[in-house]
Amino acid sequence: MGQGTRDALLGCLAEAVGSVAVAHPTRVAVDGPPAAGKTTLADELAVVLRAQGRDVIRATIDDFLFPRAQRYPRGEYSAEGCYFDAHDRHALKRVLLDPLGPGGDRRYRHASYDHAADTALSPPATTAPADAVLVFDGVFLMRPDLVDRWDLRVFVSTALDRTVDRAVIRERRVSSRVEVERRWRERYLPAQQFYFAEVRPTEQADIIVHNDEPLRPTWETRTH
Numbered sequence: 001m002g003q004g005t006r007d008a009l010l011g012c013l014a015e016a017v018g019s020v021a022v023a024h025p026t027r028v029a030v031d032g033p034p035a036a037g038k039t040t041l042a043d044e045l046a047v048v049l050r051a052q053g054r055d056v057i058r059a060t061i062d063d064f065l066f067p068r069a070q071r072y073p074r075g076e077y078s079a080e081g082c083y084f085d086a087h088d089r090h091a092l093k094r095v096l097l098d099p100l101g102p103g104g105d106r107r108y109r110h111a112s113y114d115h116a117a118d119t120a121l122s123p124p125a126t127t128a129p130a131d132a133v134l135v136f137d138g139v140f141l142m143r144p145d146l147v148d149r150w151d152l153r154v155f156v157s158t159a160l161d162r163t164v165d166r167a168v169i170r171e172r173r174v175s176s177r178v179e180v181e182r183r184w185r186e187r188y189l190p191a192q193q194f195y196f197a198e199v200r201p202t203e204q205a206d207i208i209v210h211n212d213e214p215l216r217p218t219w220e221t222r223t224h
Helices: 006-018 038-051 079-084 089-097 160-170 177-199
Strands: 026-031 056-060 133-138 152-157 207-210 218-221
Touching: 006 038, 006 152, 006 207, 006 218, 026 038, 038 056, 038 133, 038 152, 079 177, 089 133, 160 177
Parallel strands: 026 133, 026 152, 056 133, 152 207
Antiparallel strands: 207 218
16 A cells, blocks of 8 residues: 655556556556546646656546437436446547557547537547557546556545535536535436446556545555
8 A cells, every 4th residue: 555645646656657568558547436536636647757758648538428418318317327328438449549559550539529519529630659648537437348448547536425525616616516416416426336336446446546635645556
């Protein structure tokens, strides 16, 4: 179990990335519940890796959503809908993960969804260097159809109840506390509980980051 400063954690993660030996770009998953701190950690890791001279592709599951009209067939507060209907995983694999993986041509697109327009998106393809690193954050990244497409799997763990309080703070400018709490308690948290029961994501992870206290994180490296 590692314990210490944020910089020590990032050093451990960067070392783990550097130890991955593949002949294609290294695909790093940063999984965890909503508001666990995945995006912040992935952003910080990208900065460290770039400072080490790595070419970093930074992407997120939020840019692989289905348009709003498609992603709520079971209702806006459905936990099952959150897990099964929200994300265009086929596009994620087709335009990003598989091109960067074994046998891929390294011509990738970092997104398939335009938030501002709420429409599908097809940006021009970019060619990644063979030694590039994809740092990808999002929910449900260890699900069975995605888990084998990562070369390093990081899970950001935090108490689920704590994520509600973080979400209220994060979204206070666009949603009321009542709205945020309902969305979390009816949709997001039950979806995570289903994910944990079905997939056991922490058992799939290579590194688990305990992020209840972001300035004093602890982490553990798992062997499979």
